[in-house]
Amino acid sequence: xxxxxAKQAAIDVVIIGAxxxxxxxxxxxxxxxxxGTVKVLERRSGPQNDRIWSxxxxxxxxxxxxxxxxxxxxxxxLMTQQGHYLMGHSFYQYCSVRSEHLxxxxxxxxxxQANIDVLFNCDVASIKAEDDGFIITTSSETLMAKQIIDTRxxxxxxxxxxxxxxxxxxxxxxxxxxxxxxxxKLMDQLCRSALGIEFVYILPFSVNHALVEFTxxxxxxxxxETLKKRFAQxxxxxxxxxxxxxxxxxxxxxxxxxxNQNRHEPHSDLIYGGIAGGAMRTATGYSFLSSQRWAKxxxxxxxxxxxxNAAALAxxxxxYQKMDVxxxxxxxxxxxxxxxxxxxxxxxxxxxxxxxxxxxQATLLDILSVIWAMPKWAFLCAAxxxxxxxxxxxxxxxxx
Numbered sequence: 389x390x391x392x393x394a395k396q397a398a399i400d401v402v403i404i405g406a407x408x409x410x411x412x413x414x415x416x417x418x419x420x421x422x423x424g425t426v427k428v429l430e431r432r433s434g435p436q437n438d439r440i441w442s443x444x445x446x447x448x449x450x451x452x453x454x455x456x457x458x459x460x461x462x463x464x465x466l467m468t469q470q471g472h473y474l475m476g477h478s479f480y481q482y483c484s485v486r487s488e489h490l491x492x493x494x495x496x497x498x499x500x501q502a503n504i505d506v507l508f509n510c511d512v513a514s515i516k517a518e519d520d521g522f523i524i525t526t527s528s529e530t531l532m533a534k535q536i537i538d539t540r541x542x543x544x545x546x547x548x549x550x551x552x553x554x555x556x557x558x559x560x561x562x563x564x565x566x567x568x569x570x571x572x573k574l575m576d577q578l579c580r581s582a583l584g585i586e587f588v589y590i591l592p593f594s595v596n597h598a599l600v601e602f603t604x605x606x607x608x609x610x611x612x613e614t615l616k617k618r619f620a621q622x623x624x625x626x627x628x629x630x631x632x633x634x635x636x637x638x639x640x641x642x643x644x645x646x647x648n649q650n651r652h653e654p655h656s657d658l659i660y661g662g663i664a665g666g667a668m669r670t671a672t673g674y675s676f677l678s679s680q681r682w683a684k685x686x687x688x689x690x691x692x693x694x695x696x697n698a699a700a701l702a703x704x705x706x707x708y709q710k711m712d713v714x715x716x717x718x719x720x721x722x723x724x725x726x727x728x729x730x731x732x733x734x735x736x737x738x739x740x741x742x743x744x745x746x747x748x749q750a751t752l753l754d755i756l757s758v759i760w761a762m763p764k765w766a767f768l769c770a771a772x773x774x775x776x777x778x779x780x781x782x783x784x785x786x787x788x
Contacts, residue, residue: 400424409662416687435491473734480743550645556615557601565595650698
């Protein structure tokens with residue numbers, strides 16, 4: 389440690405990962421005029437145009453994020469074999485941000501600042517805690533850090549109690565006008581299948597340009613080739629006889645179960661962010677807005693030079709976490725009921741209530757409205773099951 393100290397001063401904050409959470413924290417630190425030294429370590433070779441993050445507009449969206457929203461839609465839809473449902477609102481619009489635009493904004497706002505550095509091609513090999521900080525070994529150098537914010541995605545847990553969101557999609561362009569650019573198809577062709585709960589997600593950027601994804605909520609991982617085969621069938625039915633150009637592809641398996649690695653890390657100078665820090669709504673897969681709230685709280689604490697408190701930084705309120713646990717228990721028990729749940733949400737809940745619930749800004753009436761729309765018996769059984777599971781777990785801990 390002393391040898392390293394002789395070579396360099398410790399960095400105040402090291403952010404591992406230049407994804408949504410890492411870059412959002414960097415932007416929040418810049419917004420708070422943070423004067424400490426910051427390094428972002430990213431294993432990839434540079435900014436990527438590899439994903440689009442979507443969310444419902446709200447007052448929680450920072451102004452600098454507003455500036456890079458690439459598209460907004462005032463209506464969104466769901467379609468099953470039983471019917472077609474449409475929601476819409478002029479304020480709670482559905483918004484999308486491209487990863488390349490978030491990267492460009494972060495670079496633009498921080499590149500001229502001597503205290504901030506973003507390093508690409510920098511894979512973190514190890515982190516070692518010391519009395520007065522950490523030693524970080526990367527693929528190219530060894531660094532010292534006082535505070536680490538690790539935003540790398542966690543490994544998937546095969547013994548989870550929730551679901552996995554598996555998807556494959558392509559952003560396509562074609563000569564024909566086949567898309568309705570004013571409406572996002574949030575869950576199209578929603579049904580129960582052998583794979584799980586599957587649907588098609590379409591973000592239409594124009595009449596001939598869209599991101600089309602095949603998505604499935606499943607208990608087990610669905611391999612990429614299986615997803616691509618289902619996508620090939622779907623895209624053929626969408627574009628018909630028209631040729632199309634693939635701009636880029638997207639593929640991921642996202643955890644739909646409770647994750648917050650901060651609960652298992654007593655050292656408050658090492659904090660997890662993003663999915664690993666509990667930013668993802670387990671029942672929906674949305675995380676971008678919760679990452680913005682977390683970044684704002686984290687940047688405020690760092691600017692005030694106060695000790696980071698993992699509990700205070702929790703991106704999602706415990707009430708939503710508990711509701712999501714019950715929801716996932718229902719889906720795992722009977723995925724056909726899951727289709728009914730989403731139908732009833734669109735059929736019986738007002739658009740503004742739905743949007744506030746999805747962005748963790750629901751009022752008590754919003755939450756009651758969502759609960760009232762649900763199939764009562766399935767949720768009562770799941771709620772009781774969750775209660776007895778927690779009770780049994782507590783009793784086992786006492787016996788130890």
